[in-house]
Amino acid sequence: MIKKLLEINGISKTYPGVIANSDISFNINTGEVHALLGENGAGKSTLVKIIYGLVKPDSGNLLLNGVPFRPGTPSEARKAGIAMVFQHFSLFEALSVAENISLGMDNPPNQRDLGKKIKSVSESYGLPLDPAKTVGELSVGGRQRVEIIRCLLQNPKLLVMDEPTSVLTPQEVDILFKTLLKLRSEGTSILYISHKLEEIRKLCDTATILRLGKKVDTCTPEKTSTKKLAEMMVGSTIKAPEKLNKPAGRVMLNVNNICCVSKSQFGTSLTNVTFDLRQGKILGIGGVAGNGQDELFAVLSGEQFSQHGSIGLNGINITKFNPNQRRKIGLLSAPEERLGHAAAPNMSLIENTLITAENSQNLVSRGFIDWKKSKAFAEKVIKKFDVRTPGSQNTAGSLSGGNLQKFVIGREILQNPSVFIVNQPTWGVDAAAASSIRQALLTLSENGAAILVISQDLDELLEISDQFAALNGGALSRIEKTADLSMEQIGLMMGGAKDLEVHNV
Amino acid sequence: MFKLEKRPEQSQKWIYLSPFLAVLITMISGGILFATLGENPFEAIRIIFWDPLFDPSFASYSRPQLLVKAGPLILIAIGLSFGFKAGVWNIGAEGQYILGAIFGASVALAFYPMESKLIFPLMIIAGALGGFLWGLIPALLKAKLNTNEILVSLMLVYVAESILASVSQGLLKNPDGYGFPGSRNLQNYASAANVEIIANSGMHWGVLFAFITVIFSYIILTKHIQGFNIQLTGQAPRASKFAGVNPTANIVFCLGISGALAGLAGMFEVSGPSGQITIEFNSGYGFTAIIVAFLGRLHPIGIFLSGLLIALTYIGGELAQLMLGLPGASIQLFQGMLLFFLLATDLFANYKVKIGANK
Numbered sequence: 001m002i003k004k005l006l007e008i009n010g011i012s013k014t015y016p017g018v019i020a021n022s023d024i025s026f027n028i029n030t031g032e033v034h035a036l037l038g039e040n041g042a043g044k045s046t047l048v049k050i051i052y053g054l055v056k057p058d059s060g061n062l063l064l065n066g067v068p069f070r071p072g073t074p075s076e077a078r079k080a081g082i083a084m085v086f087q088h089f090s091l092f093e094a095l096s097v098a099e100n101i102s103l104g105m106d107n108p109p110n111q112r113d114l115g116k117k118i119k120s121v122s123e124s125y126g127l128p129l130d131p132a133k134t135v136g137e138l139s140v141g142g143r144q145r146v147e148i149i150r151c152l153l154q155n156p157k158l159l160v161m162d163e164p165t166s167v168l169t170p171q172e173v174d175i176l177f178k179t180l181l182k183l184r185s186e187g188t189s190i191l192y193i194s195h196k197l198e199e200i201r202k203l204c205d206t207a208t209i210l211r212l213g214k215k216v217d218t219c220t221p222e223k224t225s226t227k228k229l230a231e232m233m234v235g236s237t238i239k240a241p242e243k244l245n246k247p248a249g250r251v252m253l254n255v256n257n258i259c260c261v262s263k264s265q266f267g268t269s270l271t272n273v274t275f276d277l278r279q280g281k282i283l284g285i286g287g288v289a290g291n292g293q294d295e296l297f298a299v300l301s302g303e304q305f306s307q308h309g310s311i312g313l314n315g316i317n318i319t320k321f322n323p324n325q326r327r328k329i330g331l332l333s334a335p336e337e338r339l340g341h342a343a344a345p346n347m348s349l350i351e352n353t354l355i356t357a358e359n360s361q362n363l364v365s366r367g368f369i370d371w372k373k374s375k376a377f378a379e380k381v382i383k384k385f386d387v388r389t390p391g392s393q394n395t396a397g398s399l400s401g402g403n404l405q406k407f408v409i410g411r412e413i414l415q416n417p418s419v420f421i422v423n424q425p426t427w428g429v430d431a432a433a434a435s436s437i438r439q440a441l442l443t444l445s446e447n448g449a450a451i452l453v454i455s456q457d458l459d460e461l462l463e464i465s466d467q468f469a470a471l472n473g474g475a476l477s478r479i480e481k482t483a484d485l486s487m488e489q490i491g492l493m494m495g496g497a498k499d500l501e502v503h504n505v
Numbered sequence: 506m507f508k509l510e511k512r513p514e515q516s517q518k519w520i521y522l523s524p525f526l527a528v529l530i531t532m533i534s535g536g537i538l539f540a541t542l543g544e545n546p547f548e549a550i551r552i553i554f555w556d557p558l559f560d561p562s563f564a565s566y567s568r569p570q571l572l573v574k575a576g577p578l579i580l581i582a583i584g585l586s587f588g589f590k591a592g593v594w595n596i597g598a599e600g601q602y603i604l605g606a607i608f609g610a611s612v613a614l615a616f617y618p619m620e621s622k623l624i625f626p627l628m629i630i631a632g633a634l635g636g637f638l639w640g641l642i643p644a645l646l647k648a649k650l651n652t653n654e655i656l657v658s659l660m661l662v663y664v665a666e667s668i669l670a671s672v673s674q675g676l677l678k679n680p681d682g683y684g685f686p687g688s689r690n691l692q693n694y695a696s697a698a699n700v701e702i703i704a705n706s707g708m709h710w711g712v713l714f715a716f717i718t719v720i721f722s723y724i725i726l727t728k729h730i731q732g733f734n735i736q737l738t739g740q741a742p743r744a745s746k747f748a749g750v751n752p753t754a755n756i757v758f759c760l761g762i763s764g765a766l767a768g769l770a771g772m773f774e775v776s777g778p779s780g781q782i783t784i785e786f787n788s789g790y791g792f793t794a795i796i797v798a799f800l801g802r803l804h805p806i807g808i809f810l811s812g813l814l815i816a817l818t819y820i821g822g823e824l825a826q827l828m829l830g831l832p833g834a835s836i837q838l839f840q841g842m843l844l845f846f847l848l849a850t851d852l853f854a855n856y857k858v859k860i861g862a863n864k
Binding site for chain 2: 016301302303322323324325327335337339340341342343344345346347351354355356358364367368369371394395397398
């Protein structure tokens with residue numbers, strides 16, 4: 001007999017200018033893995049925050065085991081048996097695993113007892129964890145384990161997981177799924193948030209799909225096709241980018257044995273990174289976040305100089321060139337962080353063209369800015385890349401993530417780079433915009449540019465890149481043809497599997 | 506209950522409106538303050554803001570004073586605004602002002618009593634150089650050793666004051682001064698005197714320089730790539746690095762230009778209204794200019810207007826001391842309130858205030 005654990009009735013929540021949740025109702029049953037599916041901005045996070053007591057709904061109510069449930073704070077929610085693993089971890093890197101876990105507890109036992117408990121719980125769920133280890137030394141997958149164990153120690157009735165696999169290698173995902181299925185068999189319900197459809201079809205019993213703050217449908221993912229799920233999530237059909245297979249041209253960028261010490265304390269230094277970028281080809285670099293991606297980008301864009309090794313562009317040694325000098329000879333780049341790095345949030349789109357296009361578009365003559373030309377260029381980007389904004393006068397910060405990303409990528413592509421470096425091109429971008437950005441990258445490569453795409457989205461890399469390599473601990477794996485790789489090989493290249501072995505569950 | 510709601514974009518309307526609101530609230534609070542001191546608030550406000558300009562018995566003296574006081578304030582504040590826009594906080598303009606005055610006066614005294622048309626231009630260059638070098642100290646320390654420019658520039662004010670005390674009793678002391686501390690009076694040295702360009706207007710060379718600086722800084726900030734880079738660095742440091750702006754050059758530019766302009770202000774003051782280097786030569790213009798810069802929204806035209814307003818509070822404050830016997834500190838209080846209320850009303854630019862019983 002199916003028992004309802006949590007009933008969600010007509011939840012609505014409005015933020016200034018945005019309806020985050022509009023009259024959402026569904027139930028989570030005891031012992032089921034319930035998926036909450038939707039694009040960025042569909043209202044998943046808001047709903048989860050309401051369940052976890054971080055946000056109060058404007059209207060609607062929750063029933064937990066048939067009793068009205070209105071958590072005012074996360075600790076009230078925890079007392080009622082709800083635990084949550086956030087996408088962004090809240091851990092102190094300088095403290096040990098046990099210390100981190102005890103900090104999150106209301107009445108922590110002493111460290112020795114806690115350590116024993118952590119060991120036994122983590123092993124029984126197939127997620128072995130050494131309580132004495134410093135969190136800073138753990139991989140991202142290991143840190144996620146700390147968060148999960150922290151939740152499991154409370155014996156939750158409902159475990160909420162926000163995009164847990166976005167930071168994991170395929171092997172780590174398998175381990176996690178085994179743990180979740182064991183939890184389900186013990187009667188724990190899991191609310192699983194994701195936009196990865198295959199994952200949800202594999203793991204979840206029920207899926208509720210949100211779009212623009214409204215519930216679209218609740219269905220059984222196993223019996224629904226991926227295509228159908230995607231269409232429900234996005235609200236329209238999406239054209240997959242087309243890829244032509246052109247022969248590789250000559251080497252444009254030659255990166256030779258780069259070593260670079262990271263500037264941040266818990267960053268990852270690059271060691272002996274070597275690769276070539278060829279005309280008309282896309283090299284995809286995967287890897288779990290924090291394995292040197294940001295450092296690699298900074299070294300290639302010219303924001304940071306490597307201590308060893310050399311970078312050559314078309315035979316010119318550009319190792320000590322700053323970003324502008326590199327742009328002048330055709331190497332352009334687009335960083336991961338849109339606001340504050342690729343663009344200045346409080347400046348208009350016109351002003352934002354000056355950040356990278358100053359030289360190639362002749363926007364400045366003898367030190368004076370040609371505002372007419374800047375405006376024309378901004379409007380060209382807006383038009384060609386379908387950036388939805390009232391006008392070029394609007395600030396970068398007023399655009400949605402997807403539209404700003406289209407602007408940032410468009411700003412670079414319209415300058416006709418011969419080498420283009422991009423970090424996380426579709427991070428936090430809705431599916432339609434992501435697909436158009438990927439298409440733009442493919443078109444750029446067909447026109448003869450050499451492209452490097454750094455991304456944590458494996459599906460994206462498999463879709464657009466000709467070659468694939470993974471960063472692990474600041475070192476680059478072998479470079480393989482994407483077409484020849486299996487998911488398992490990719491996982492091994494990402495290297496996360498070596499310190500996270502599967503235990504018998 | 507009041508509720509603050511973040512605006513999606515800064516309200517342009519409120520950015521320009523809030524200084525006026527701040528002035529109004531300052532007048533009201535000042536009025537209450539004066540009332541508690543037993544004065545008629547309306548009379549006190551009138552004496553401070555109206556009489557210096559329009560009262561027949563005071564205006565002939567006060568009106569020229571308006572430009573005399575506003576000139577250095579505007580000159581210094583324009584320089585500061587470059588740094589403030591870039592997130593480089595020069596709090597030590599007072600020290601750069603003193604060094605500019607010492608450098609300028611030293612050049613004049615070195616040539617005394619020779620008369621030449623070249624002396625005054627040389628003094629201008631020396632004044633700017635003095636302030637520039639003093640501003641360069643925190644700039645290089647920040648660029649090379651990542652020290653905090655707020656602390657270093659502020660501490661250098663006290664160093665500058667000690668140098669001032671030393672030279673006015675030593676190196677630059679007037680040999681014919683009967684042993685009193687202080688230099689010769691440059692007003693009595695024709696080649697070095699900063700005279701009024703238009704008689705009885707208060708318009709001396711320094712005021713003219715201030716006005717020219719306003720125009721130049723407007724052009725740099727709105728039309729020149731250097732001005733854009735400064736604003737980009739202040740708003741999004743990572744983006745400015747990505748754009749290829751050299752952070753060291755930027756820090757040196759901001760502190761250097763604000764130092765040079767403060768030094769110029771000091772030079773024009775010592776060769777004009779003040780006339781001589783004395784121990785109490787500096788009167789806090791370097792600090793008050795910070796208020797002027799913010800009240801003027803770091804915008805050249807705004808700084809021009811707020812410089813005049815703050816100058817008015819100086820003159821009006823003196824008048825109020827004379828007429829009502831108000832304590833001298835009350836005018837500093839007034840200026841402080843102005844900055845306080847300005848920062849408070851800035852809230853409206855970023856937030857909407859909603860009144861309602863929404864829990």
